[in-house]
Amino acid sequence: MLRIIKCDSACTICDKAQYNEASFRDKLCLALHLVFCKTCRDYVRNNRKLTQHVDSKMKRLNAEAKAKMQQDIDSELNKSTNM
């Protein structure tokens, strides 16, 4: 059921939510907390913005490119152990 949570729990739920790790119930508790708490509302807003910016600006290499890099490293490592 819904319960009253404190600010530190509210922040943790919000942090987890940025990585899709908050449960639905947790998110409801957070929503309830936000009704009363301006400080956490600000935190949530900034935290979401941080997620958006990181997602849009930080590119990720695809699996293929990473596999190629790993391969190069492996063969270089083998080369040095065989010497």
Next chain:
Amino acid sequence: MSEIKLDPNKWVKRYANYLYNYTIVRVNDHEVAQDIVSETFLAALRSKDNFQGKSAERTWLVAILKHKIIDHYRRKNSIKGSAEVRVDWYDEDQEGDWLEQRVEDERNLTIDETIENQELGAAILECLDTLDEKHAEIFRLRTIENYETEAICNEFNITPSNLWVIVHRARTAMVKCLEKNWI
């Protein structure tokens, strides 16, 4: 503090995305950036005996990466020089002391968005450097390298609640640092 050891088998997993982002804001070409990261790993392997364990693995890799980026601009500059049939294409007192500034800019600089994108991308990476080393590392692995929470807990030997406390501190510090860069 115990001496830091290199762990080349984990480099790609741990640093590839970070180093790639570090490079892309500086060279603005996907293929080139990817090659530079690759070259950096290989160069690091070849000189791994020189690693003294005084700096973090990441810092050491970034130092090598910086050299590779400069090499890239040098190469580009020399190609450009030869194509211009020895016209003196810059004066000593011309603006731009850095090699990067002497290379012809391929980007269309009238597009504000490109600049903004790059600046914010660079700001994210810079802010990451201002964080406590361990906090930055954990935030980076979770957020940029896409590590699972559990994997980080295992590697750092911490509980999930420890991890969330660290992530919270890192995120608060990142917001504070980035506030002046976002609209």
